[in-house]
Amino acid sequence: MPLLIVAFGIVALLILIMFFKLNTFVSLIIVSFGVSLALGIPLDNIVKTIESGLGGTLGHLALIFGLGAMLGKLLSDSGGAQRIAMTLVNKFGEKNIQWAVVTASFIIGIALFFEVGLVLLIPIIFAISRELKVSILYLGIPMGAALSVTHGFLPPHPGPTAIAGELGANLGHVLMYGLIVSIPTVIIAGPLFTKVAKKLVPEAFTKTGDIRSLGEQKEFKLEDTPGFGISVFTALLPVILMSIGTIITLLQKTIGFPENALLRGIEFIGNADVSMLISLLVAVYTMGLARKIPIKNVMESCATAISNIGMMLLIIGGGGAFKQVLIDGGVGDYVAELFQGTSLSPILLAWIIAAILRVSLGSATVAALTTTGLVLPMLGQSDVNLALVVLATGAGSVIASHVNDAGFWMFKEYFGLSMKETFATWTLLETIISVVGLGVILLLSVVI
Template sequence: MTRRIAVLTAAEIEPAYGTGPLLAIAAIAVLVLLTLIMKFKLHAFVALVLVSFLTALATRIPFAEVIPTLLDGFGSTLANVALLVGLGAMIGRLLEVSGGAQVLADTLIRRFGEQRAPLALGVASLLFGFPIFFDAGLVVMLPIIFSVARRFGGSVLTYALPAAGAFAVMHAFVPPHPGPVAASELLGADIGLTVIIGLLIGIPTWYIASYLFGISTGKRFVIPVPDDIAGEQEEDHRLPTFGTVLSILLLPLVLIFLNTGLNTLSTAGVVDGEATWVSALRMVGQTPVALLITVLVAMVLLREGRSAATLEKIVDSALGPVCAIILVTGAGGMFGGVLRASGIGEALAGSLESTGLPLIVAAFAVSTALRVAQGSATVALTTTAGLMAPTVAATSGLSSVDLACLVIAIASGATVLSHVNDSGFWLVGKFLGMDEKTTLKTWTVMETLIGVVGFSFAALVSAVL
């Protein structure tokens, strides 16, 4: 007879220390991690696994739960990232090798002009980012970003940061992305109004904190296009048409919108979420399925005389460069999972919630604390909404605009200070060929600006309207 060993979840592990010791352990863990990576040049994957293990021991997670906790954080992150990055990289490599990325880049430049190339990439990313998740959208857009950067020269950050910031803003601020949808439901905010407020706040926030910041940062940090990630365009095949390239890029958006759009309609009671046809379309619209379908369609539309063996080599060549990125991203999720299991985020959030700050300021502060403590923006967003929901329900006089602004304030706090416990930090840094110090000076600062500017706009709108 085989005995099953019961494994506690992170939420079931009782914190061993109070807020002060837990925060001290978290700060020391981050300092040790940065020292190992930047001073001693230990590989980020090895350093993250080592520090995650030591942090689990230091926070006195039970010995029997240490390895399950590490694996849970690692596995849950890979479950979300590996398929998206792998399939997205295949689409990107097909577009790159076939010349499709160059076709789209040329078209964007003709429409916007050479001087506005970063603006063109950012606007395109805002549109693509409405239904598509941050990591999937960024990976698919990278070949176009790299093509524009190679054509006009200068730092790849000039072109990449406005695009990455656009995906980050849309993912955090605007339903139907899961974080703002969950927060809206928990706080009782109207989804439709949250979309409108999210866009009204998100677009100027992106322009100030991402586009203008990206232009300025590109002048200070000259980062070349990474050779090991960017593919080489073939010269002996006819270029695809702009319509073909646009169709391939729009296909995952349309498919994913089947899921996110129907989910929004189901939440609003417009359609029956339990109906078979709704479930089937939502399944097709799940991001991994949508990207898988897009890979298959791209292999057909971009074939242009290539043999099946050649296509297989093209998509296979996309996986090698991103494998290290996937592993490091998973290890970042492992570190964040240990910090969640230790109770660091909840302890800090509980302290902030009882400070007597104005409601919208407290929401931003609690969300920021959770984001810094455990890394995941979605976890910070949804957890903060759950923590603040009783206070919001007990507060009289809140309008529908106030509730929508509260969602954006929480989303802003969940965006700031992306650092070594955030899988997105490693994803962006490794894809753009930056070391950890440069990623902190660029990506982390941009995410913080997005959060601070977004919160400022949300507080202003809430006060005025």
């Protein structure tokens, strides 16, 4: 019965979003109330449940998400992202242009959220395509793969960050294992998959695309942008700080040397919130003040970044509210009982549930957050590595992007593809990321 109620709730969510065109956040809150009533949560507890789910999710996520958005915006507005992309293109040369695009997109994708990275990189991809006379899709698939992988697996992106918070996983471990998962996944889903896609839909590689909807893009002369080294350092600083903190903590546990003030200081700096704050302050200097940009202009970029993510934060909060309803309504416990004694790994179960919800709902973040509400009660019975469960949930949540996902339509329109071509490129690309990611995660679970 609880699973039937959840199924009806998901169908209701689809109807509200797709047929009645209601805002996703509003739809999530309506469905959360409806499912609460159906699950028998007492009337005086329903509002508390929804508020605690929304607040608990945003309480952990808002700081990292907000600081990350500002960092990405400063990198974009200063021309730092363009410097990274163009320098790598020039270094790799025409023959290895796909690997240049993959590397640039991966570095930029760590600092910028998926939609922002897409909007920033597509004009650069089109410019390179014209100059080298190569297909835009030949460059677009590796770019999409790199951006999607960083979005699905690496903090400070909202999905992995939110899931880690809900499951109580160490964000540094998620980042380190996420990098291990990301590299082979990007290679397979990017340059290697392009060869397959070219055989599946060769006509798609003749399309010229259309980016007029992106509006006028800010263009920089390369000499007016920050240096390549400082741009890469600024983009990767959160990763560097969190990785150092995680490695030191792991070494301390392995070798067993005593706690001291230096170790506590390194662990403090390696905390995700602190790492993001330090990185933002460095970006304010390297991408702004050091280049004689007035602090007022730098702060305007930061303010714009926050205003752009307001609705996304609410949607994530709505996903957290729905997740809490599933937990307080006993659905998670019901799923735990259902799989009690089963040999099915929580990693695999998290991936399966997230994949089903992703195909149903479209939103990777909402699918991931809803999955945590269903698998969380199971984790108490298992000694599974929580960071790997986070990554498996992220992998499941990116599978099979189709007509109910905004990313599907963005890719289709920008690259001028037909529906069939979009399914054979973008949808298949996302599915490869999900399946290859799961495969690497399961291999890691054997050795960790």
